[in-house]
Structures are given as C-alpha cells and as structure tokens.
Amino acid sequence: MMLPRKHSAEGTTIFTTMSALAQQHNAINLSQGFPDFSIDERLSELVFEATNNGFNQYAPMPGLPILREAIAKDFAKRYNIEVNPDTEVTVTPGATYAIYAAFTSILQAGDEVIVLEPAYDSYIPNIETNGAKAVVVSLTAPSFTVDWNKVNHAITARTKAIIVNTPHNPTGAVWTKEDWDKLADLVRDTEIFILSDEVYEQLIFDGKQHYTVLQHEELRKRSFALYSFGKVFHNTGWKIGYCISSPELTQAFRRIHQFLCFSVNTPAQYALASYMSQGQLPVVSSMMQQKRDFFLHLLKETDFFIHQPACGSYFQTVSYASVSDKPDFEFAQWLTKEYGVATIPISAFYSNKKDDKLIRFCFAKKEETIKQAFEKLARLKPMAAL
Incomplete structure (x- = not known):
C-alpha cells in the first residue's frame, strides 16, 4: 500500500534523535528544552x-x-x-x-x-x-x-x-x-x-x-x-x-x-x-536569568564563542568554529559520544540545513547539571592544539 507523504521532513525530529543519543551514551542532556528541576510543590x-x-x-x-x-x-x-x-x-x-x-x-x-x-x-x-x-x-x-x-x-x-x-x-x-x-x-x-x-x-x-x-x-x-x-x-x-x-x-x-x-x-x-489564582507567583525570568548567567560564566572557560547572550528562552546559541571544523550535526553527535554532553545543531532549524558551525545549549537545568556538563567540556581543545 502506498502511504502519502504529507510533508518534506525526514525521519524523527532532531530533539528525539539527540535525546535518544544522550540516553544511549549516558550523556548530560543539554539538547532538548526541558528542565531537570522540580516544579513548585504547591502545583x-x-x-x-x-x-x-x-x-x-x-x-x-x-x-x-x-x-x-x-x-x-x-x-x-x-x-x-x-x-x-x-x-x-x-x-x-x-x-x-x-x-x-x-x-x-x-x-x-x-x-x-x-x-x-x-x-x-x-x-x-x-x-x-x-x-x-x-x-x-x-x-x-x-x-x-x-x-x-x-x-x-x-x-x-x-x-x-x-x-x-x-x-x-x-x-x-x-x-x-x-x-x-x-x-x-x-x-x-x-x-x-x-x-x-x-x-x-x-x-x-x-x-x-x-x-x-x-x-x-x-x-x-x-x-x-x-x-x-x-x-x-x-x-x-x-x-x-x-x-x-x-x-x-x-x-x-x-x-x-x-x-x-x-x-x-x-x-x-x-x-x-x-x-x-494564588497571590504573587514566582518571577520565572529572574530564576532563568540566573541559570543563563551561570552558564555564560562557565562558558568563558572554554573555547566556545557566543556572538551575543540570549535575551530570552531556554537556550544559548554557541559557535564551535575554533574547536572543530566538523559539520554541526556530526559535531553534536561527536560531542555526545566522546564528551558526554548533548546539544542541538542549528542546521536542524533551517530547511536547507545551513551550517554555520553553531550549536544550541539548553540552560534550563540545575546548576549542578550545568557544572557537570562544563567539567566534561573543559577537556575540549581548540583545533590548533589537536
């Protein structure tokens, strides 16, 4: 039986792919956009x-x-x-x-x-x-x-x-x-x-x-x-x-x-x-900005580069151009398998898979998780040193 192709996307989403790869290699998952900390007990x-x-x-x-x-x-x-x-x-x-x-x-x-x-x-x-x-x-x-x-x-x-x-x-x-x-x-x-x-x-x-x-x-x-x-x-x-x-x-x-x-x-x-309907609810922007700032502080100790800090969302886009010349999807897979940190390649967000050597980190995590990830990333060396 012939099944209709309703859209041009191939296979499963990049989020499913990278999260599964993170689980397979017991990597810290900074790819998919979900928190790893508890919700409010009252909720x-x-x-x-x-x-x-x-x-x-x-x-x-x-x-x-x-x-x-x-x-x-x-x-x-x-x-x-x-x-x-x-x-x-x-x-x-x-x-x-x-x-x-x-x-x-x-x-x-x-x-x-x-x-x-x-x-x-x-x-x-x-x-x-x-x-x-x-x-x-x-x-x-x-x-x-x-x-x-x-x-x-x-x-x-x-x-x-x-x-x-x-x-x-x-x-x-x-x-x-x-x-x-x-x-x-x-x-x-x-x-x-x-x-x-x-x-x-x-x-x-x-x-x-x-x-x-x-x-x-x-x-x-x-x-x-x-x-x-x-x-x-x-x-x-x-x-x-x-x-x-x-x-x-x-x-x-x-x-x-x-x-x-x-x-x-x-x-x-x-x-x-x-x-x-309760009184004052937590200001989520303040809490998430603290996580973003902690992430950016640790990022300074690596050879990754950011063009500008994220002004909102769960995510920070980072250049790895000084670390590797691999295509971004290949680099994200390599980083997960070899260094135990999962990210998302930015080419996945382009229909033509445009590759600017950028990856996306999710910083909506416990500080402990972010710190553990950067302990792994600290082993990365720039291309000139490889």
Whole structure:
C-alpha cells in the first residue's frame, strides 16, 4: 500500500534523535528544552486535589472556564490588555498542537506561509501537511534580527500567513515594538494572518520587555497568539498550552480543535487555574536569568564563542568554529559520544540545513547539571592544539 507523504521532513525530529543519543551514551542532556528541576510543590499538590475533588472527566472543549478566566486576568495584570475568556481563549494540549490547529484553521492547498529561519522544526511540516508552501526568509546573523526588505519581497498574492517567534528558539533573540510596527506596515491592506509563537514570553532577561502581538491593536485582529504553561511553570510534560485570538479567529480555531482532541487534561487544567489564582507567583525570568548567567560564566572557560547572550528562552546559541571544523550535526553527535554532553545543531532549524558551525545549549537545568556538563567540556581543545 502506498502511504502519502504529507510533508518534506525526514525521519524523527532532531530533539528525539539527540535525546535518544544522550540516553544511549549516558550523556548530560543539554539538547532538548526541558528542565531537570522540580516544579513548585504547591502545583503538584493541586493536581492531587483536583483528582480528589472529582475533576476527572472531560473538560469543556474550549477549556475549563476557571482556567480561561485565570488566563484573562493574568494578561490584564501583566500586559494591561483585555482578553475575553469565553470568546478569545482556547486551552490546548501544548503549544505545538496550537500552532498546528491555527495553521489548519486558515490554510488551503496552494497558500504560502512566510517562515523566518532558523525556526522551530514543526512549522514547515505543519504548513506542508495542510497543502501549503513554506517560503523561508533567513534572519540576519549574528543578531538574528529581521531583514524587512527580504520579508517584503517574499510576500506574494498567495501569502496567507507569517509565523513569528519571540523570544526566539533557538537564538534567544527578542522582538521590539518597532518590529511589530514594521510587520503591521507590511500586512496592512492585505488578508495575511499572523501566528505569534510566544511560548517563552515570561523567560526574558537583562531588563528587556516582551511585546506580545496582542498589544498591537492593528495586528491583534488578524493574529493567533500561542502560549505554553510548560515553559512558564517548568512542567513541559503536562503539555498544556493555549491560543488567544479574536472571536472570529477563535471560532475558526475551535472548528478544528473540537475534532482533533476535543478536550484537554482536566486535573491539570484545574491545578493551573488554582495555582494562577494564588497571590504573587514566582518571577520565572529572574530564576532563568540566573541559570543563563551561570552558564555564560562557565562558558568563558572554554573555547566556545557566543556572538551575543540570549535575551530570552531556554537556550544559548554557541559557535564551535575554533574547536572543530566538523559539520554541526556530526559535531553534536561527536560531542555526545566522546564528551558526554548533548546539544542541538542549528542546521536542524533551517530547511536547507545551513551550517554555520553553531550549536544550541539548553540552560534550563540545575546548576549542578550545568557544572557537570562544563567539567566534561573543559577537556575540549581548540583545533590548533589537536
């Protein structure tokens, strides 16, 4: 029997590949973006409380009302914007799912979507599975800022959407308000939708500010804003995210969502809603910046090089050009096998596998884990010494 090829991606994702290699070689896994430290004990207790209180059956399709209300209050508090919990918020089984559902709600065969690369590797398969074409535009290294002239030239009569990611995976770059204004100038008087992947929005460093697309009045009505509780509360395995969009776009999103999964884990929703309704929550950006700073401090003792510190996210992009001339995927495999530290090659975030001798480290780990990794990396020597 012939099976259809829905997208151009080959094999399993790089995250699965490198995590499996790390496990095989008992390496420290700084590749896949998940924390190795415990979540807040109170959040764990609230899941137990939910099951004991009978929150064990299907939740409503858009999500538990108490969670959607908590999300709306959170955005009013942090961004001073009004979000309607009934008509604009949909709870999803993770942000990656939300990205797919948003694409599926707007794309038809023959449409085009502009993707800014390097990019999270689910974007293009999601686009292609819906019969559309990804049009890639490279960000400008080493700052990984947007070349707006390139974006403008990439727009055609078939352009249906542009997907944005800030703070950016894998580089940690952060959009400014001026970036949103320039995007608004480009899509004004068009029917182009915006997908704004903001899963790292609370992990932002050095006094910088996250600007959400929802704060941009002109863009908000044409945008899907996509979020992840896993990145905020360090519980990535819960796979709970959400989409905020206009009532019209929310209706389109839910038409797809109701037939993909219909309902999301009820006890976890209850726990998150109760947790968010407490008093002051931990400031996750401060905690994660401490981890980033500790990582950068230890990095100075190696022959790796950074072009700029990550301004947000879980990740730091690092050049290994002075250590090896191996292709980045080969280098990442070699580093895992020979030195016991797993990373992600940045070429995996490019559709053409562009190789700039860069790898991505995840620093969302215990300090003990990061220290152990650098004890292993300290044995690396520059090419000139090999």
